[in-house]
Amino acid sequence: MQRCINCKTEFKWKEIYRYLWGHLFNPIKCESCGEDHYITVKGRLTNSMLVILPMLLFGQFLSPFNHMLLSLGFGISVGLIGSLLTPFLVTFKIEETKNI
Numbered sequence: 689m690q691r692c693i694n695c696k697t698e699f700k701w702k703e704i705y706r707y708l709w710g711h712l713f714n715p716i717k718c719e720s721c722g723e724d725h726y727i728t729v730k731g732r733l734t735n736s737m738l739v740i741l742p743m744l745l746f747g748q749f750l751s752p753f754n755h756m757l758l759s760l761g762f763g764i765s766v767g768l769i770g771s772l773l774t775p776f777l778v779t780f781k782i783e784e785t786k787n788i
């Protein structure tokens with residue numbers, strides 16, 4: 689799990705998860721030292737890869753169902769499962785820079 693770059697306190701899964709869904713463009717704050725962290729571009733890509741891609745793929749092409757709504761529900765479920773794993777994989781940085 690990602691740690692605070694400043695004080696090495698480990699972020700909680702719940703904090704990262706909430707951040708990924710609700711505050712994608714706001715920093716996540718370290719509970720211990722208050723340092724703001726921003727998701728890296730790679731982290732943002734990881735998030736999309738794990739959530740949106742499976743959702744689209746399974747919803748559109750790989751669904752075992754022929755029914756559109758069932759496929760949609762299936763795609764969303766796969767995306768949600770992916771999103772549960774995202775907090776383990778995303779990375780943060782302290783400064784907000786435009787560079788990758």
Ligand SMILES: [Zn+2]
Pocket residue numbers: 692693694695696697718719720721722723
């Ligand atoms: Zn900290």
